[in-house]
Amino acid sequence: MSGIADFPSLKAVEIAAAVQGGELTATELAQASLQRVDQFNPAIRAFTDVTAERALADAARVDKAIAGGAVLPLAGVPFAVKNLFDIDGVVTRSGSRINLENPPATSDAFLVSRLCEAGGLLMGGLHMGEYAYDFTGENAHDGNCVNPHDLTRMTGGSSSGSGAAAASGMVPVTLGSDTNGSIRVPSSFCGLFGLKPTYGRLSRHGTFPFVGSLDHLGPLARSARDLALVFDVLQGWDKADPAQADRPALATLSDLGRGTDGLRMVVAGGYFREKAEPEALAAVDTVARALGTSAEIDIPEAARARAAAYVITAAEGANLHLDRITRRPKDFDPETRDRFLSGTMVPAVWVQHAHRFRSWFRSMMREIFEHVDVILAPATPFAALPTGTKTITLGGEVMPARPNIGLFTQPVSFIGLPVAAVPVWLDGAALPVGVQVIAPAWREDLALRVAFQLEKEGVCRAPVASL
Amino acid sequence: MSAEFDAGAHVAHMEKDMGLTIEDDWRPVIEAHIAATQKAAEQVLSFPLEDHVEAASVFEA
Numbered sequence: 027m028s029g030i031a032d033f034p035s036l037k038a039v040e041i042a043a044a045v046q047g048g049e050l051t052a053t054e055l056a057q058a059s060l061q062r063v064d065q066f067n068p069a070i071r072a073f074t075d076v077t078a079e080r081a082l083a084d085a086a087r088v089d090k091a092i093a094g095g096a097v098l099p100l101a102g103v104p105f106a107v108k109n110l111f112d113i114d115g116v117v118t119r120s121g122s123r124i125n126l127e128n129p130p131a132t133s134d135a136f137l138v139s140r141l142c143e144a145g146g147l148l149m150g151g152l153h154m155g156e157y158a159y160d161f162t163g164e165n166a167h168d169g170n171c172v173n174p175h176d177l178t179r180m181t182g183g184s185s186s187g188s189g190a191a192a193a194s195g196m197v198p199v200t201l202g203s204d205t206n207g208s209i210r211v212p213s214s215f216c217g218l219f220g221l222k223p224t225y226g227r228l229s230r231h232g233t234f235p236f237v238g239s240l241d242h243l244g245p246l247a248r249s250a251r252d253l254a255l256v257f258d259v260l261q262g263w264d265k266a267d268p269a270q271a272d273r274p275a276l277a278t279l280s281d282l283g284r285g286t287d288g289l290r291m292v293v294a295g296g297y298f299r300e301k302a303e304p305e306a307l308a309a310v311d312t313v314a315r316a317l318g319t320s321a322e323i324d325i326p327e328a329a330r331a332r333a334a335a336y337v338i339t340a341a342e343g344a345n346l347h348l349d350r351i352t353r354r355p356k357d358f359d360p361e362t363r364d365r366f367l368s369g370t371m372v373p374a375v376w377v378q379h380a381h382r383f384r385s386w387f388r389s390m391m392r393e394i395f396e397h398v399d400v401i402l403a404p405a406t407p408f409a410a411l412p413t414g415t416k417t418i419t420l421g422g423e424v425m426p427a428r429p430n431i432g433l434f435t436q437p438v439s440f441i442g443l444p445v446a447a448v449p450v451w452l453d454g455a456a457l458p459v460g461v462q463v464i465a466p467a468w469r470e471d472l473a474l475r476v477a478f479q480l481e482k483e484g485v486c487r488a489p490v491a492s493l
Numbered sequence: 494m495s496a497e498f499d500a501g502a503h504v505a506h507m508e509k510d511m512g513l514t515i516e517d518d519w520r521p522v523i524e525a526h527i528a529a530t531q532k533a534a535e536q537v538l539s540f541p542l543e544d545h546v547e548a549a550s551v552f553e554a
Binding site: 224225226268269271327329330333334336337340351352355360363364365367368369370371372373375376378379380381382383384385386388429441442443467468 | 503504507511512513514515519522523524526527529530531532533534536537538540542546547548549551553554
């Protein structure tokens with residue numbers, strides 16, 4: 027077993043085993059995490075709120091519980107959450123200036139409670155793009171969160187701090203949200219494993235919304251096993267989230283080692299290869315080779331699915347913020363202000379057609395999944411862009427960077443499919459790039475099994491950044 | 494949908510109806526955003542859906 031000096035690179039599974047076995051204490055882990063945050067947060071800006079006092083108090087409680095014979099799946103595991111999650115006693119910022127005027131939350135979000143009850147130590151709230159309308163990690167109010175693997179690059183967003191905190195070894199596990207790609211994009215740019223579960227799987231109660239019909243929550247971590255460990259703890263019925271499906275919990279950790287034999291795995295072609303840079307395609311091909319597949323399928327109407335998600339996001343996001351954007355537009359980050367303002371002007375018939383198309387696209391994808399178990403696709407069209415990049419050129423077309431980083435994530439979350447994002451470091455590459463392992467609805471276990479197999483074979487890995 | 498969507502006219506009309514504040518230097522960006530949304534919507538609307546295809550009131554994957 028490694029000692030506390032190895033904290034930055036320890037996985038959640040290792041930490042929980044060490045605390046349960048008496049080799050480390052939760053208090054030592056909370057202190058090590060706080061020290062790492064102190065040392066590197068000023069340069070990286072992953073944390074916006076550090077809950078040090080609570081972390082140490084919770085750690086003392088976990089140590090006492092373990093000494094009393096308790097068995098806790100996340101014993102002493104430090105974690106942190108995107109600052110749209112409610113934290114008791116902390117204002118839920120949602121990356122904004124306006125929400126800072128709200129009173130502090132009076133209880134934890136449902137998922138935060140689940141992790142704490144399992145022995146996890148909440149270290150604080152994490153940086154995000156304003157109101158989650160972001161793929162970059164840039165924020166005019168809080169400063170830009172930067173990529174721990176290259177401080178001149180974006181983390182990706184909008185779960186920017188969730189990516190940066192895990193990649194820099196401040197905590198082994200974070201929670202983020204994903205409406206159009208906001209877990210998978212930072213996972214790709216920061217070189218992490220990320221899980222966007224099925225829409226309706228996890229309760230969103232106690233989190234600030236963005237687009238309710240597309241919002242998901244999920245974990246980011248430095249191993250597939252940690253994702254499974256945390257995902258199993260996060261599940262649980264909560265009547266407070268009207269979109270949560272009443273489905274039995276799915277145990278994924280116990281089945282993680284079943285391998286991929288017998289799984290029908292294919293690579294997404296067409297749309298998912300047309301506007302990808304060479305590194306993104308090479309990452310998908312590397313993963314496909316390792317899994318022994320070269321079969322390619324075309325996903326019909328993927329571009330239209332992305333367009334429909336774009337329309338719904340514009341209108342539904344603007345509706346949520348209508349009062350704020352009408353009364354005080356100057357208090358918004360300019361990058362989100364102009365998009366929210368334009369979203370107030372979207373005709374209802376555009377949005378309704380997009381929602382109806384969503385039903386059509388779901389039916390079509392269900393048919394595809396009668397013949398395949400897993401689809402591989404790039405998570406982002408490229409590795410992390412330099413901070414401040416405004417335009418990109420893909421397939422010969424110049425386009426704005428900010429909305430188009432999620433080209434490949436949007437069609438998938440549009441119909442709520444579960445995805446494990448896995449990190450690939452190509453030979454000689456200075457930066458990682460992610461691949462989406464897409465499974466049928468409610469089969470997170472398949473995506474995690476594939477992710478674990480790739481990690482076991484060394485094809486995918488998530489090293490802590492050298493800082 | 495009209496092939497010639499006039500983003501400037503649409504923003505000017507909606508700005509008034511919705512009581513929005515749009516400063517001069519924001520306007521071109523807002524017009525570009527609504528034009529991009531219109532382009533996306535055009536792509537979606539050009540896909541024929543059977544009459545019985547309904548939106549999900551609470552979406553289930």
